[in-house]
Amino acid sequence: MQKQRIVIKIGSSSLTNDYGEIDVIKLQDHVNAIAALKEEKHEVILVSSGAVAAGFTSLGYPSRPVTLKGKQAAAAVGQSLLIQSYTELLHEFHITPAQILLTKHDFSNRSRYRNAFQTITELLDRGLIPIINENDTVSVDELTFGDNDMLSALVSGFIHADMLIILTDINGLYDQNPQIYPTAKRLDHIEVITEDLLKNAEGSGSKVGTGGMKSKLLAAKTASSLGVPVFIGIGQGRNKFSEIMKGNGDGTYIMKHRLGSINTKRQWIALHSEAVGKLYIDEGAEDAILNRGKSLLPAGVFKVKGTFEKGDVVEVHSVNGLLGKGVVTYSSNDLQEYVRKLHDKQVKNKFVPSIEIIHRDHWVEV
Ligand SMILES: Nc1ncnc2c1ncn2[C@@H]1O[C@H](COP(=O)(O)OP(=O)(O)O)[C@@H](O)[C@H]1O
């Protein structure tokens, strides 16, 4: 098999037991399989949960804490225990891991986003295994990724992974929660994640996991929209990841065919940037940018709202509502002036330049 770049997300339930301890047998199995992938020269990025689950016992909690300070303190303890265990086990295979703790801010800030990308790429180029987790100790509720399923989807899009493997405690997605409906059927392959599938994936998971199947599906939807095929399921033994990559995994494959990957800048605009203004465009401009792949020109803009600078991200609306987001090449002041002149019959014909306001490469539809 050709060299592939694989993101593997391992949930708390696949790393720890219900008593807040790292399950060394489970961990050893993952490490053996990662080492097998490395032997085959694949690049591996691990998104590992388990910090809270591995740390709460040392803090004297009887079960996974529910308060923010409890979870953050547990993560501070558990994260170092986890990395220590990974380091020791990977060392047997002469593999060095590198810990990366990310916050949502690292994605929303364009230069931090670029830096994270460069660091991960450098680690991969040098043969290391980045082990990523959310920086739980400093992330507060409204500023979190939600869960590591979503973090793994964002990471896999961001580094253009060939596949995202979400390893969990169940062999894939069922048409209903199998814990409640014993006749539920496993879905082997899906292309589109429908509202129905999401509704039937609600319901709690293990005592140590956070998101349940629904969060995995939402993550798969994001990864899929970024052109990354996803596997959700289980596996055992040294060859579990290579078997999953070959299509023989015990779980659900989610892949859309004919989808190319989306470049990192457009991913950032779509998923992480904050729009600071709004442009309202007419039907001709809507057709040009949505159906004809054109850049947005000033002639189609009839209203500018908000204060922004050249290089900021703005929303674009038409009478049909929000169309997408893009990076503007004008400040709001210049643009307002430009649009005013353009629509002023007195000066209209004297005003010739027609430089794009949003270049097509810096535009994403919602
Ligand atoms: N439709 C469904 N198909 C499969 N699993 C489901 C479904 N609905 C709910 N679940 C639950 O989701 C759980 C997996 O989520 P979770 O325990 O959070 O995993 P992890 O710790 O690996 O992130 C399963 O064990 C199962 O109980």
Ligand SMILES: N[C@@H](CCC(=O)OP(=O)(O)O)C(=O)O
């Ligand atoms: N960042 C948290 C994990 C959050 C999370 O999404 O957990 P899980 O549902 O087990 O993948 C931790 O390390 O405990």
